[in-house]
Amino acid sequence: MISPQRVSAIATNTVREAIRNKVLYVLLFFALVLISTGVLLSTLSYVERDRILQDVGIAAIRFFGAAMAIFLGVGLIHKEVDRRTIYTVLSKPLSRSEFLLGKYLGLVATLWLQMAVMGVGFAVTSWLSEAPLDAGHAYAIGLAGMEAALLAAVATMFSSFSTPLLSALFSVGIYLVGHLTRDLRELGAASGSEGTATVTSLLHRVLPDLESLNLSIQAVHGLPIAPAEVAFAVLYAVGYSAALLVFATILFQRRDFR
């Protein structure tokens, strides 16, 4: 059985270790700079400055959230193996699943911590520019957090059996395709060929539909967002991530740590 104590011990240690990573602070710094650069960019337009400001802000949060998820996720397991710390940890009465889950949850906590800081930066910038702020923005940033969590699961899954470089390539690939599957499905449906339509529809169902976690346009335009839609998006991300993690534990279970 999964023990919360053991999992939280691994997770806490992962957070403590991750927040010591200087690259993370560089990324965070750039994200905050970009969020506040929205103010400058928006002055290039003489209208709808609030919208441009917030478009840039949310895009920065989403981009850096995804980048950190992949950057930290691909090294998550490899680092433990490489530094041989995994030998002592796994020699304890702790299952590999608990270890992997703890590492993943620690990573997600780290990502959410960073994104919360960016979110505060976004709110402060919006507030200073007197741009409107409402629940829609919180939903959009929240779903960006879910996207990062899902990407972290993708990266963890690859990192449970592959090298960091390959894992990064695979994860970035999944990220790109994940944003394309909706368009692909539409193109497939419009192609008129039933086979193509079936394949693109299947891809849309199997690969992560990351656009479903993207509410930036709706939030910035203040369009109505149904809480149920957000709830289903969260559920989708949680379910998809859980599936990836279960798959990762199966791969991880079979691995030899030489």
Add this chain to the structure above:
Amino acid sequence: MSGSLAIRVGLLAAAIGVAHVAHARLPVASPAEQGEPFVPRPEVARATSLGFAAVLADYYWLRAVQIVGGEPNPEHHGHLLGRFIDVVTTLDPWVSHPYRFAAVWMVEDEEAVRAANRLLERAIEYHPDDWRMHFYLGFNHFYYLGDNETAADALEPAVRLRGAPTYLSRLVARLRADREGLDTAEAFLRELLKSAPDPYAAAEYEKALDEIETERRARFLDRARERYRERNGRDIASVEDLVRGPSPVLERLPPEPNDWEWVLHEETGKIVSSFYMYRYEPHVAARANHGKEGEGS
């Protein structure tokens, strides 16, 4: 110690100097900016946006804004703008301003106006409650394409929308009745002026209103010229003939709105303001067909 420091400072200065001199000799504008700006196909732009459609829409919007005023060849202006706004509104169809921007600036020929109308139809799809989109579409049909019926049809749904001015229903009725169009055009333009998105557009509308006023007075002079011809059996040799002689057709000439003069156009022989040197023409498409000679409808 201090000697090696001096050498290093010297090397640093030399390196900065070389970099600066070389940099100053590089062309500032990127090659893409020197020629026709690259505008991707809207569907390609959307497929490659990878979740960042909103910011990309902003990016193309900012580039579109730079065209107006930056584009050296005004003939291209509306077409290029149309392509940019198409990309912007494909990436983020919920934007509002770019549609109006397109409606205001894409006017140089019929093709541009029709492209703007297609964008306005998309605008109506995504902003069904915004009466202004209907208004712009109606105005384009009436003013540039000279199609009063379609204009009235386009305007009609706006009448019932929240925030729509009360006179819209009268405007629709007038569109269906008034073929001449000066009053209708003025009514449209007054409203457009009120909700002009920016000072440049406002200036355009003020100019158009000024042209309408000039045209109104020019038509008054046309009627006087007709009376002169009936009375004297010949045409005027100059506009002043209308007030000259023992029994002039007019007591005095109406003032040219910009305090310029009324003259006969050298080629067309029409009475024109020396400020404009052409007669008001509400329909761009018609103007393109008739060249410079044509007076209205």
Add this chain to the structure above:
Amino acid sequence: MSDAPEEIVVVDELVKDFRPGFGLRKKRVLHGISFKVRRGEIFGFVGPNGAGKTTTLKVLMGLIHASGGRASILGHDIGESAYRRHVGFLPENPWFYDHLTGREFLDFYARVAGVGVAGRADRCAELLDRVGLSHAADARLRTYSKGMLQRAGIAQALVHDPSVVFLDEPMSGLDPIGRKEIRDLILRLHTEGKTVLMNTHILSDVEMLCDRVAIIVQGRIRYEGCIGDFLQNEERATDVVLGAVSPDVVEQFETRFEAGVKGRGDRIEFRVAEKHLEEVLRIALDTGAEVKAVTPHRVSLESIFLSAVEAEGAER
């Protein structure tokens, strides 16, 4: 002890194949090894580098999956993983999260091992004291010396109070003082009744600490038993140095005792089997030679490995 000693670790025909890279060719590193570790003993798992010692320990700890055979610890099959509650493990050249202090480090392992909140801090403090790291409890691990890290590693292995401890080359890379400290710690574990299985390639450590050994060479067990018995089986020899020996006596030594004589005249050296020593010395004294030195020769583990490897080569 009247009862038959209980078998704590039972390794039975264990096989491990590695597949280097993506190729189909397998490389067998454990050729069906078997040995048993009994309760309360210090068991030495001895062999040259690359013999398969570390692989065996990792299989026992569940870090590597066996390709064949069985192993059980405290009666649990190693596939079950429940046994790890009773086993502590110190890997070779361990490396730990160096951003933690000694105290945080131990607390982390205690939590991972499922040690309850109650008494966890006391348990960690006591362990730090026991391995002599109390003074460095609040210093980060990155400031620790190699010897301190090794002791921290042993503390980590003991944090959940296991009854069996696996140590992989616990004394490698340490200076003499460090080696003594670790040796004392191991002996203390022994007096506490814990069962210790240690990998090593250093014979002196084995002789000083171990009750029994298994010798592994190239993935095969060559010997299992008491280290004294093993050395007994080897033919003991003595190095003799003589002076003023006549050439015909030298020739006699060479032919009769198969002694490889080096040097000549007033100083010769040679090695003879223990059973011939008395006779050699008598001849020497009778012929008026001068006995300069008689030293019992110690069989080095290296030479045993070497002979085992040679035997391996001969078999092929």
